[in-house]
Each structure stands twice: as C-alpha cells, then as structure tokens.
Amino acid sequence: MTVKNAFYAQSGGVTAVINASACGVIETARQNPKAIGNVYAGLNGILGALREELIDTSKLSAETIAALKHTPSGAFGSCRYKLKGLKENQAEYDRLMAVFQAHNIGYFFYNGGGDSQDTAHKVSQISQSVGYPIQCIGIPKTIDNDLPFTDNCPGFGSVAKYVAISILEAGLDVASMAATSTKVFILEVMGRHAGWIAASSGLAQQTPGQAPHIILFPEVPFDPDTFCAAVKQHVDTYGYCAIVASEGIKDTNGNFLSASGLKDAFGHAQLGGVAPTLSQCVQTNLGYKCHWAVSDYLQRSARHIAAAVDVEQAYALGAEAVKFALAGKNAVMPTIVRKSSKPYAWEIGEVALEKVANQEHKMPADYIRKDGFHITPACRAYLEPLIQGEAYPPYVKGLPDYVRLAHSLVERQLPEWGG
Amino acid sequence: MTVKNAFYAQSGGVTAVINASACGVIETARQNPKAIGNVYAGLNGILGALREELIDTSKLSAETIAALKHTPSGAFGSCRYKLKGLKENQAEYDRLMAVFQAHNIGYFFYNGGGDSQDTAHKVSQISQSVGYPIQCIGIPKTIDNDLPFTDNCPGFGSVAKYVAISILEAGLDVASMAATSTKVFILEVMGRHAGWIAASSGLAQQTPGQAPHIILFPEVPFDPDTFCAAVKQHVDTYGYCAIVASEGIKDTNGNFLSASGLKDAFGHAQLGGVAPTLSQCVQTNLGYKCHWAVSDYLQRSARHIAAAVDVEQAYALGAEAVKFALAGKNAVMPTIVRKSSKPYAWEIGEVALEKVANQEHKMPADYIRKDGFHITPACRAYLEPLIQGEAYPPYVKGLPDYVRLAHSLVERQLPEWGG
Numbered sequence: 001m002t003v004k005n006a007f008y009a010q011s012g013g014v015t016a017v018i019n020a021s022a023c024g025v026i027e028t029a030r031q032n033p034k035a036i037g038n039v040y041a042g043l044n045g046i047l048g049a050l051r052e053e054l055i056d057t058s059k060l061s062a063e064t065i066a067a068l069k070h071t072p073s074g075a076f077g078s079c080r081y082k083l084k085g086l087k088e089n090q091a092e093y094d095r096l097m098a099v100f101q102a103h104n105i106g107y108f109f110y111n112g113g114g115d116s117q118d119t120a121h122k123v124s125q126i127s128q129s130v131g132y133p134i135q136c137i138g139i140p141k142t143i144d145n146d147l148p149f150t151d152n153c154p155g156f157g158s159v160a161k162y163v164a165i166s167i168l169e170a171g172l173d174v175a176s177m178a179a180t181s182t183k184v185f186i187l188e189v190m191g192r193h194a195g196w197i198a199a200s201s202g203l204a205q206q207t208p209g210q211a212p213h214i215i216l217f218p219e220v221p222f223d224p225d226t227f228c229a230a231v232k233q234h235v236d237t238y239g240y241c242a243i244v245a246s247e248g249i250k251d252t253n254g255n256f257l258s259a260s261g262l263k264d265a266f267g268h269a270q271l272g273g274v275a276p277t278l279s280q281c282v283q284t285n286l287g288y289k290c291h292w293a294v295s296d297y298l299q300r301s302a303r304h305i306a307a308a309v310d311v312e313q314a315y316a317l318g319a320e321a322v323k324f325a326l327a328g329k330n331a332v333m334p335t336i337v338r339k340s341s342k343p344y345a346w347e348i349g350e351v352a353l354e355k356v357a358n359q360e361h362k363m364p365a366d367y368i369r370k371d372g373f374h375i376t377p378a379c380r381a382y383l384e385p386l387i388q389g390e391a392y393p394p395y396v397k398g399l400p401d402y403v404r405l406a407h408s409l410v411e412r413q414l415p416e417w418g419g
Numbered sequence: 420m421t422v423k424n425a426f427y428a429q430s431g432g433v434t435a436v437i438n439a440s441a442c443g444v445i446e447t448a449r450q451n452p453k454a455i456g457n458v459y460a461g462l463n464g465i466l467g468a469l470r471e472e473l474i475d476t477s478k479l480s481a482e483t484i485a486a487l488k489h490t491p492s493g494a495f496g497s498c499r500y501k502l503k504g505l506k507e508n509q510a511e512y513d514r515l516m517a518v519f520q521a522h523n524i525g526y527f528f529y530n531g532g533g534d535s536q537d538t539a540h541k542v543s544q545i546s547q548s549v550g551y552p553i554q555c556i557g558i559p560k561t562i563d564n565d566l567p568f569t570d571n572c573p574g575f576g577s578v579a580k581y582v583a584i585s586i587l588e589a590g591l592d593v594a595s596m597a598a599t600s601t602k603v604f605i606l607e608v609m610g611r612h613a614g615w616i617a618a619s620s621g622l623a624q625q626t627p628g629q630a631p632h633i634i635l636f637p638e639v640p641f642d643p644d645t646f647c648a649a650v651k652q653h654v655d656t657y658g659y660c661a662i663v664a665s666e667g668i669k670d671t672n673g674n675f676l677s678a679s680g681l682k683d684a685f686g687h688a689q690l691g692g693v694a695p696t697l698s699q700c701v702q703t704n705l706g707y708k709c710h711w712a713v714s715d716y717l718q719r720s721a722r723h724i725a726a727a728v729d730v731e732q733a734y735a736l737g738a739e740a741v742k743f744a745l746a747g748k749n750a751v752m753p754t755i756v757r758k759s760s761k762p763y764a765w766e767i768g769e770v771a772l773e774k775v776a777n778q779e780h781k782m783p784a785d786y787i788r789k790d791g792f793h794i795t796p797a798c799r800a801y802l803e804p805l806i807q808g809e810a811y812p813p814y815v816k817g818l819p820d821y822v823r824l825a826h827s828l829v830e831r832q833l834p835e836w837g838g
Contacts, residue, residue, distance in 0.1 A: 014595045044598035072588055074595030081599050164818055169491055169720035172821060176433045176493030179463035180500050185716060204818060273695050296712035297604060301588035304724055307817065387817035398806035399583055399623060402591060
C-alpha cells in the first residue's frame with residue numbers, strides 16, 4: 001500500500017461533537033502510518049482546500065487531538081460554501097484536484113450534512129475521471145437529524161439533551177412562580193424545516209402536567225386561536241404552561257412566524273424571534289405574564305451537557321470512515337444502524353454517497369400527537385436512547401477546559417486561488 | 420427549651436440552589452427535635468402563611484429532603500408578594516401572627532432578597548409587640564447578587580457559571596462559522612439594575628481574542644456608534660465578535676433599550692429583547708450576519724451546571740439560619756464572608772436584618788474597564804471563586820433526576836383569609 005495523505009474538512013453549522021469525529025479520524029489515521037501519512041485539515045472547511053490552507057495535524061500532540069473529543073464547535077473552522085455542479089463550476093473541482101495532487105492526498109473525509117455528502121460524491125467521480133483516484137468517505141453531521149439512511153446524526157443527540165434539560169429546568173422555575181407571576185414560558189429552538197429538535201424537548205415530560213405542555217412543530221401549521229385555547233387550558237388545569245417552539249413554525253398561509261410583520265421604530269422589518277412573537281400573542285389574547293428564551297447557538301455548542309452516546313457515535317463514525325478507506329472503500333458514508341431501542345443497541349452501517357444527496361430524513365407523521373401539540377410514544381421510543389449518558393468535559397477554574405488549536409499551515413505548492 | 424414549629428418560605432425569583440437552602444434548614448431542624456418540632460413550608464411563599472396553606476415537611480422522607488439539594492427552582496412554590504408597611508396593612512401582619520400562633524410556630528425562616536429580609540424584620544418586631552415572640556432569621560437568595568453585607572448571594576454563582584460557559588461555547592461556535600457566515604453573536608442575560616451577571620461572562624475570556632469580546636452593562640449608557648465601532652474593530656481583528664448584553668442596558672437618555680420603539684404589525688409596542696434590538700443595530704450599521712440568544716429562565720434554573728461552591732453556600736446558609744435560631748438569635752441573616760480570594764476561603768457571618776433592607780450591593784466602578792466594554796482584573800478576582808466546582812445532579816434516562824414534592828398540607832385551624 002502506498003502512503004498517501006488524508007484531507008479532512010468540517011462543513012456547515014457546527015455541533016457539540018463534530019470535533020469528536022475529527023478526533024476519531026486523526027487518531028485512527030495515526031494508528032495506520034503505513035497507509036496514511038499526514039492528516040491535513042481544511043482551514044474553514046472546503047475553503048481550506050480551495051485556498052490551499054491546509055492545517056498540518058501532525059504538529060498537534062496526541063493529548064491535543066484527544067482533547068478534541070470534549071471540545072465543541074469546529075476546531076479547524078467550518079464554512080457555509082456549497083460547491084456547484086460540475087458543469088457550472090469545473091474550475092473549482094479542477095482546483096481541488098490540483099491541491100490534492102500537490103499534497104499527495106489520497107483520502108478525502110468530509111464531515112457534514114447532505115450537501116457535503118453530495119460534494120464528496122462528486123469529488124470521488126472527478127478524481128476517477130482525471131486519473132488521480134481519491135477515496136472519498138463522508139462522515140455524517142447535523143443537529144437537524146435530517147440525513148437519510150442513518151438512524152440518527154451526530155450532533156443531534158446533544159442538542160436534544162440540552163433542549164430537554166432546559167425545558168425541564170425552566171418548567172420547574174415557572175411552576176414555582178406561577179401563583180403570582182409568570183404563567184407562560186416559551187423556549188425557541190432550532191429546526192427550520194423539521195421538528196426533530198422541538199420534539200426532543202418532549203422527553204422532559206413524564207406526566208401530562210409537566211413541561212413541556214405544548215410543542216410547536218414546523219410540520220404543523222400554526223393557528224393562533226387553537227394555540228391560545230391550548231395555553232389557556234393548561235394554565236387553567238396546571239397553573240402554568242411551558243412551551244417549546246421550533247424556529248421554523250409557519251402560519252396557515254405558509255409564512256414563517258418569525259417574519260410575520262414585526263417592524264422597528266424606523267419601519268424596518270424586525271428579524272427573527274418566534275418566541276417573542278408567541279409571547280406577544282399570548283399576552284394580547286390571554287393577558288398572562290410571559291417569559292421567553294431563545295437558545296440559538298447555545299443549544300448546538302453545549303458540550304458541557306453533551307449526550308455520551310452522541311460523543312461515542314461521533315467518534316466512531318470518524319474512526320470507521322478511516323477504516324472504510326483502509327478497506328478500499330470509496331464514495332460511501334458510515335451510518336448508525338439501530339439494532340434495538342430497549343435496551344439501546346447500535347452498530348455502524350454503510351451507505352453509498354450517491355443515495356444520500358437530496359434526501360431528507362423527515363419526522364414520521366405518527367411521531368406527532370394528533371392534536372399537533374406533542375410527541376407520541378413512538379417518537380419518545382426513538383428519541384430516548386439518543387440523549388443517554390453524560391460525557392462531561394474536564395474543568396479548570398470553574399470552566400470547561402476546551403482545546404484551542406494553534407493552526408500550523410502546510411507550505412504552499414501552488415499559486416493563489418482566484419476563486 | 421420548649422418545642423416550637425418552624426415556618427420556612429421561599430420568596431421572589433427562584434434560583435438553581437434555593438432548594439439547597441431549604442434542604443439545609445430542614446435537615447438541620449430535624450437534627451434538633453428537642454427545640455424544633457415540624458418545619459412547615461409556605462405553599463407559594465408567604466402567601467402560604469396568609470392563606471394558611473402550610474406544607475408539612477415531616478411527611479417527606481430524608482431521601483426526598485436530600486434531593487432538594489440538587490433540584491432547581493422553588494420546590495414549595497415562591498411568590499412575588501411584598502407585604503406593605505405596618506401602617507398600610509396591619510391586617511396582613513395580624514393574619515400572619517394568627518396563623519403562626521395557631522400552628523405553634525416559633526421560628527420564621529425567610530429565604531429571599533432585600534424585600535424579604537425587610538418583611539422578616541417587620542414580622543420579628545410585630546411578634547414582640549403582640550407578646551408572641553417569633554425568632555425571625557433571613558436566608559439570603561438572589562441571582563442578582565445585590566444584597567449588602569454578604570460577599571455574594573446564593574444563586575448568583577450558578578448563573579455566573581452558566582453564563583460564562585454559554586458564551587465560551589457559543590464563542591467557539593461563531594469563531595468556526597465566521598469565515599463565511601455569522602460574524603456577530605449576542606447573548607442577552609438577566610440583570611435589570613446591576614451588571615453582576617453580565618460581568619460574570621467575562622470570566623470566559625482568557626486572552627483578548629476570546630469571547631466575550633464586548634460586555635454591555637446597565638451601569639454604562641449605551642451609545643450605538645461607540646458600540647458599532649467596537650464591534651467592527653473586533654471583527655476586523657479577530658474575524659468575529661461575541662457580545663454579552665445585560666437586559667437592563669439603557670440608552671443615553673436613560674430609556675431601557677428593550678423598550679426602544681419596536682412595534683408589531685398592529686402598532687403594539689413589542690416586548691423585550693435587548694439582543695434582537697442590538698442584532699438589528701449591528702446588521703443595519705455594519706451589515707454583518709448576526710445570531711442572538713436570550714437565556715431568560717434557563718440561566719437561573721440551570722442546576723445541571725450549578726457551581727459546587729454555590730450549592731455548598733446555599734446549603735450552609737440554610738443550616739446556619741437554624742443554628743442561629745437555636746442559639747437564640749433573632750432578626751438576623753447569615754452572610755458569606757470572604758476570607759481570601761486566592762485560595763478562596765469563606766465563612767459564615769451575621770448581619771442584623773434592619774441593616775439589610777433598602778440597600779443594594781452595586782458593582783464597584785473599578786470592576787468595569789474604562790472603555791465600558793469589559794471587566795477589570797479586580798472584578799475577575801472577585802468573581803472567579805464563585806463559579807468553582809461542578810455539583811452534577813444524578814441522571815435517569817439521560818435527564819436530571821430532580822425531585823417533585825407531593826405537598827401534604829397541615830389541617831386548617833383558622834377561617835379562610837379574606838386578603
């Protein structure tokens with residue numbers, strides 16, 4: 001086996017555990033020096049390849065690489081940059097191939113969502129066609145849990161755990177204040193197209209009286225009257241109402257609620273905020289005192305409370321991607337296959353990249369309760385295993401000891417990229 | 420010593436550790452059965468006394484009481500209800516005395532902020548004047564850290580830890596996205612009048628390039644131009660800018676920024692949200708892509724990441740309050756006295772309740788950097804010890820195993836309260 005270098009890149013929105021996948025890739029590559037030389041990581045994702053900004057991970061100690069497993073976000077930098085189709089932008093693919101050849105790269109590990117898997121597939125095809133074959137292996141990652149062919153996506157379980165804990169805790173808070181003060185609490189969570197994250201908050205509810213009382217999914221058109229009636233019913237019955245709303249909920253005309261006409265003093269459309277919009281709706285129609293929170297990046301970067309199973313799977317998928325490459329595989333992505341929910345058991349599977357692109361893993365209709373305001377037992381059975389275990393990072397002076405990499409770039413071999 | 424019962428109540432906004440104080444009170448009382456009979460907790464705070472809704476904590480197992488130490492929010496219910504002055508509302512105080520006498524209550528433990536300490540002081544005075552003396556001991560609690568005579572307040576350290584961890588994690592997230600996407604992130608935190616909570620986020624910054632880059636304090640008038648210039652400078656230098664803003668920041672005319680003219684489609688004033696207002700300001704003036712989060716109740720209920728020292732102090736103050744009572748003390752509050760910052764050492768002190776009322780523990784001017792946008796080393800030295808240690812709750816099925824009390828009310832002795 002000829003020794004080739006590997007290229008690894010992080011893509012799209014980062015997660016609490018994407019660096020655990022990076023750790024799995026690099027540690028496994030280091031265990032196989034006869035096949036894989038250096039692992040070069042793209043500075044800011046695929047842009048690092050286009051710009052020939054390659055981070056030499058061989059300069060990083062084993063201890064530093066191990067610390068990636070407990071460090072959130074993208075340690076090498078990520079990017080939102082989608083390579084166009086081959087016909088629209090041959091130049092970008094040519095550049096990629098030139099950089100890969102210049103640095104003797106024979107393995108391409110792309111850690112991202114659906115678009116990234118599509119890109120990895122294209123790179124594989126092009127590399128064949130130009131006679132410099134590169135083994136391209138995708139590594140799944142997305143908090144949205146919307147990749148097909150894998151039971152779940154690394155990053156999602158930790159967001160799910162964060163969101164469920166947050167509404168559990170805030171629910172107890174509102175319950176203790178409701179006699180004389182706040183009666184309604186609204187937590188806005190991510191999920192523009194699918195309700196996976198909002199759904200996961202439902203795990204916090206063990207009995208009907210507990211938070212969250214109402215979950216608003218992007219899959220269910222939002223009707224203010226039905227919503228307010230449900231809020232009132234919960235306040236009447238339990239004294240308070242704790243709500244989790246997906247940022248992606250739409251009104252019955254299909255418009256995002258977060259863009260439903262709020263304007264500032266100068267008449268500018270006000271940006272975002274499903275939670276304040278819902279709060280306004282409740283206060284105007286029902287007169288209850290409301291509080292609201294928006295988790296935003298906190299939910300996807302909350303490594304301090306990541307699910308142990310999520311960290312483990314993220315690492316395993318990175319490690320398996322390298323093993324796939326060593327086994328001669330190409331244009332595939334390792335997946336999570338669920339063997340059993342109770343007790344939870346999983347193993348690594350495999351899917352061809354060409355199948356992954358342009359498909360979404362949507363919430364099954366039978367995961368949403370018939371009234372549209374909560375999850376079903378089937379949904380709970382699916383979600384519950386994914387938030388198991390706590391994988392606490394080490395702490396120094398009261399704060400998590402996350403690693404920050406000093407990026408050592410590989411010497412350039414090519415002229416600057418004009419892209 | 421005659422056996423008397425004790426009354427314990429939680430007051431005002433709840434915290435991640437107020438139940439640890441309750442645990443300290445009840446466990447210590449149980450260790451002294453020759454002096455203290457039952458501990459009755461007010462259902463929803465002082466309202467429970469007025470309404471004669473007394474929770475009989477003797478029905479709760481030792482295991483349940485111990486679990487209070489790791490359970491956030493007010494397990495017995497809290498309330499926002501300030502007793503008026505004696506002259507304005509003699510009837511309320513008469514009722515309190517009637518309830519206390521009917522249930523042989525000789526000890527009053529009031530767990531709250533400044534107003535609550537004032538009430539405890541008044542109850543002590545009245546009980547003397549009506550010839551039914553009650554020993555009234557205050558127990559400090561407030562996330563705002565604004566009580567005088569105590570180095571810090573239970574509840575604050577855990578919020579401080581949560582906020583510092585949140586901006587640390589979100590800062591890493593933005594750093595990895597900034598090359599092609601979000602360049603500015605804003606986290607809104609509590610603190611309407613004092614910047615203690617916002618200040619604590621500053622602990623996350625170890626070097627100037629790290630988050631938070633900018634902290635906005637209520638003590639510093641907000642000027643959009645200076646702010647935007649600072650944001651631009653950080654984006655130019657570090658590629659991104661992570662900001663923590665207190666909900667209480669005001670413009671140069673003294674108006675809350677959260678009420679600065681946003682209107683909805685119907686012309687209603689839009690409620691709250693310093694973070695979205697700042698986000699709009701940055702996007703309009705600088706054109707950077709922004710993300711924002713509002714922690715709201717999540718920050719004060721986040722028992723999952725409470726500071727161990729905060730839990731320990733909350734428990735100790737509850738326990739000491741009972742010991743004060745057993746020692747014959749009255750109209751006092753135990754306090755935290757700092758003996759040393761490095762290494763951190765503290766002990767329990769004591770202050771008369773009459774001194775506590777109507778005083779605020781404000782941020783010293785030399786805790787805010789001269790440009791108004793960050794904390795000073797003196798501030799860091801004060802804050803750092805308060806977030807030390809992790810006191811993780813137990814977990815079941817991936818979620819914290821918080822206790823929920825079944826409230827068993829003591830049999831009524833009096834007619835219903837007309838208040």
